[in-house]
Amino acid sequence: MSGALDQVFTRCREQDRAALVAYLPAGYPDLETSVRAVRTLAGSGADIIEVGVPYTDPLMDGPVIQDAATRALASGFRLEHIFQVVSAAAEAGAVPVVMSYWNPVLRFGVDRFATELVRAGGAGLITPDLIxxxxxxxxxxxxxxxxxxxxxxxxxxxxxxxxxxxQACGGFVYVASTMGVTGARTSLGGEALALVGRTRSVTGLPLCVGLGVSTGDQAAEVAQFADGVIVGSALVRAVGQDPTLEQLAGLTRELAEGVRRR
Incomplete structure (x- = not known):
């Protein structure tokens, strides 16, 4: 469905590696910093950037992302700001997609949201609570x-x-590797590998695994069987711990090196 996403996965296959898919919420800890943060991700090796919409009642977000969303909303985030962050990610060379619960998109207007997302350079939308x-x-x-x-x-x-x-997906399939809320984990377990195997049997779309990766070694582990490695909470934590974004840049480089280990 999205040519830009197709190009990312084609390039990664040619390089015999997985894609690095990096998540950060827009507006955290403020809009200006989140714009700099997605540019940092792109410049440090992220192929695809998931720009998250902060939400007041998250269903599957762990404490790190929940706290970030609360801070973003408190600092004045509004949904229209998402397109500014998407545009910054695209201009920096990554392929941006938005991750949002459905209600904010519905309230904004579905066609209006799609129009603005394309205008900003976005390639797609992940909807965790919409089947x-x-x-x-x-x-x-x-x-x-x-x-x-x-x-x-x-x-x-x-x-x-x-x-x-x-069958309803375009671009890639988001494979949630563990049950429960998001968050960095010390062990990924075997559920991801089993689920990827089941999913590969019914689709040729790229499969990106999320929920839990936080280190380069873990990224390398998941890259052995996934087309994309999704990292969220660890990157959000890095932004919160170091507003200079040096920690974010270093972690992203580590993860980018990890997805290249085959």
Whole structure:
């Protein structure tokens, strides 16, 4: 669905590596810093940047991302600011996608959101709380605007649900490797590998694994079987610990090196 995402995964396959997919919430800790942060991600090796929409009632976000969302909202974040951050990521050379719960998009206006996302250089939208069979409005808008509708699969997904979900996806499939909320983990377990195997049996789309990766070694581990390695909480924590963004740059470089180990 999105040519820019297709190009990323084609380039990564040619380089025999996985893509690094980096998540940061827009507006954290303020809008200016979040713009600098996505540029730092792009300049330090992130291929795809997930720009998160801070939300007042997150369903699957862990404490690090919840705290970041609260700070972003307190500092004045509004949904229209998301496009400024997306534009900065695109201008810095990464392919941006937005990650948002569905209600903010619905309230903003689905077609209006799609139009503004394309204008800013965005390639798609990840909707963690929206299932494909209830996403007809978004899927129609995405198709019309050339955006990738990206849905999640999880270890709890039945075979029927798994197949239906991947058929509705564009760009890539977001493989949630563990049950529960997001957050950096010391051990990834075997659920990710099993779920990737099940998902590969029903789709040829790239599979990006998220929920838990926080080090270069973990990124290298996941890169052995995934097309993309998603990192969120560890990067958000780095922004919070070091406003100069040097820590963010260093961690991103470590992760980018990790996804290149095959």
């Amino acid at each position: 494909p069979d209830e996403a007809h409005t978004w899927r129609d808008a995405a198709r019309e605007h050339g955006l990738a509708p990206i849905f999640l699969v999880a270890p709890s997904s039945t075979d029927a649900r798994l197949e239906m979900t991947v």
